[in-house]
Amino acid sequence: MAVPKKRRRARLPFAGVAGWIGGAVYVVYALIMNVVDAVFGPLQRRFGFRNMAYFFLLPNLAIFAIFVMFPMALNIYYSGTGGTALFPQDRTWVGLDNYHQIFSCGNYLDPNTCREDFFWRAASNTVVFVVFQVGGMVLLALLTAVVLNREIVARGFFRSVYFYPVLLSPVVVGLIWKWILQRFGLINGVLGHLGYDPVLFLIETPWPTFWVILVSIWAQMGFYTLILLAGLQSIPPVLYEAGQIDGASRWQSFRSITLPLLMPTLFVVLVLSLIRAVQVFDQVYxxxxxxxxxxxxxxxxxxxxxxxxxxxxxxGMASAASVLLGGVLLIATLIQLWLERKTQVD
Incomplete structure (x- = not known):
């Protein structure tokens, strides 16, 4: 009886190369781990396992101190100096003169009575922008999130469409809308084709303010809609089912269930949108x-x-203005956080 021959296994053509690459990767990995162990091993034995977290935090804290804390401290110092020199050692210390010049006003509601009238014009414009932009955007983002949270046709498509403008840089957003709104832009081209006179959207008041707010809402609403949508999806559906059993209408369910449970997310949206609105620049510029x-x-x-x-x-004047702006942002954020805690306690 003939003994069957053993069948040789087919060798893959790249098996040897793959094994060599895997071995090389392992050698590199082992070398890196040995170096790490040589550095952090004595530290762990000296300070203990629990305290090792501080050594891993040190690089981040150093970067934060160099690129955030140090510029903030330098900016505060610059706000107390004058002159046109760039380096701190060449600048003249003037103390609170820059702040005194900013607040030298006959009537704070009339920038023409202020020594630094452009500051107060910019401040009043910023207040108007923040009120209408943040208020309109939060309201539209909430309505959009409520609609996108329902079972509608092509829900995934509409979610991506609303989020798409967030992916564009503010400069690109400004250029796109400038091409649409300018004297010979898209909208005026359509109006001219229909026989109407062109509208100077970016020149004649109050159109520029209106379009700046609208474009900002269009560009940022998708981000806050996504946050609110996540908050809506975290609400247990059983609560709405219980409301339907009790005979609650959609508005009653929204007022009594959705809004109270969504309030923490709404506060997050308010804080983020407020900070971003106060710092608006490149898109409008x-x-x-x-x-x-x-x-x-x-x-x-x-x-x-x-x-x-x-x-x-x-x-010095620019630094003083930025310090005041940062102080206003800090106070507004603390007030919002206090209101959030008070609402949660209630």
Missing amino acids: VLTGGGPGTSTKYMVQYIYETGFAAQIPRR
């Missing part, structure tokens, strides 16, 4: 340049032009 006149010039643009773009830069 590309779209209107702050015009016509100073109607769309906001605080960050004032700081930029005062400290960098002016023929005679006033870095």
